[in-house]
Structure formats: structure tokens, C-alpha cells
Amino acid sequence: LAASRETWGIALATVSEFWSVVTHPRAGKRPSRPEDARAFIEALRRDGGLEIWRPSSGFGERLTLLARDRNISGPRIFDLQIALTAREAGAAEIWTHDAGFLSLAGLRVRDPIE
Structure with a gap:
């Protein structure tokens, strides 16, 4: 994909999750090391065209309304x-190995693994 x-x-939240894991x-x-994690992300931005999507104004309200309407609880938030x-950034597809x-x-x- 990067090529x-x-x-x-x-999503910016995914950058935080990546950092936490590695x-x-x-x-x-x-x-x-933190400097290696940052270098990896920066290399993807510089050489791979990675965009880091940030929530826009009013995101918290849209998130919590949608969570309420869909009865989201626990870590599914x-x-x-x-x-x-991702959707608000214009993505049409999200890649994850999380079946749920x-x-x-x-x-x-x-x-992407299947």
C-alpha cells in the first residue's frame, strides 16, 4: 500500500496504539525505543505517503451520539x-485483522491478511 x-x-488514535504496543x-x-517508533512513523509519512487523520471540530459530540445510538459499550468505543x-477523513475502506x-x-x- 505504501508503495x-x-x-x-x-487515525491519530492508531498511532498511539502502535506506539503503546511496540x-x-x-x-x-x-x-x-521511542526514537525508533517515531522514525518508523516519519518514514511512512515521508516515503510512503502516510496521512495521519485527526478528528475535526465537534468530533467528540458526533462520537458520543453515535455511540449512544448504536449502544456501544466497553472497548468497542x-x-x-x-x-x-477514517470515514470523516474520506476513507472508503479500513484494514484490520480484528474480525469483530x-x-x-x-x-x-x-x-488484509486473508
């Missing part, structure tokens, strides 16, 4: 946050 001419991105003290044999950020990832109208969920 294609397609535009692509990830720098965690119990991440594999050797966790990434994080899926909703990512999906809503929450879907939104207008945003296709795809498992």
Missing part, C-alpha cells in the same frame, strides 16, 4: 473512534 499511488492514512517493555524480545475518524471490528455505513472493513 502505491493511492492515498492512505491512519514500545511496551514486554513487546517481544526487544521493545522499540475505540473501534468507533478509529472508524469514524465495528463497521460504519460507507466504510468497508477488510482483513
Whole structure:
């Protein structure tokens, strides 16, 4: 994907999740150093065309209204946050290996590993 001419991105919340996982003290044999995690993200931005999608004004209200209307509880709120950020950034598709990832109208969920 990064080598294609397609535009692509990830939600800002996903950057935080990535950082949390790869720098965690119990991440594999050797966790990434913060400078390595940042360098990886910056390389994707610089060389791979990565856009980091940020919530726009009023996002919190839209998120909580949608969560209420869809009866979202527990950690599924994080899926909703990512999906809503992606959809509002213009994404048509979201890639995840999470079989239970929450879907939104207008945003296709795809498992890139299958």
C-alpha cells in the first residue's frame, strides 16, 4: 500500500496504539525505543505517503451520539473512534485483522491478511 499511488492514512488514535504496543517493555524480545517508533512513523509519512487523520471540530459530540445510538459499550468505543475518524477523513475502506471490528455505513472493513 505504501508503495502505491493511492492515498492512505491512519487515525491519530492508531498511532498511539502502535506506539503503546511496540514500545511496551514486554513487546517481544526487544521493545522499540521511542526514537525508533517515531522514525518508523516519519518514514511512512515521508516515503510512503502516510496521512495521519485527526478528528475535526465537534468530533467528540458526533462520537458520543453515535455511540449512544448504536449502544456501544466497553472497548468497542475505540473501534468507533478509529472508524469514524477514517470515514470523516474520506476513507472508503479500513484494514484490520480484528474480525469483530465495528463497521460504519460507507466504510468497508477488510482483513488484509486473508
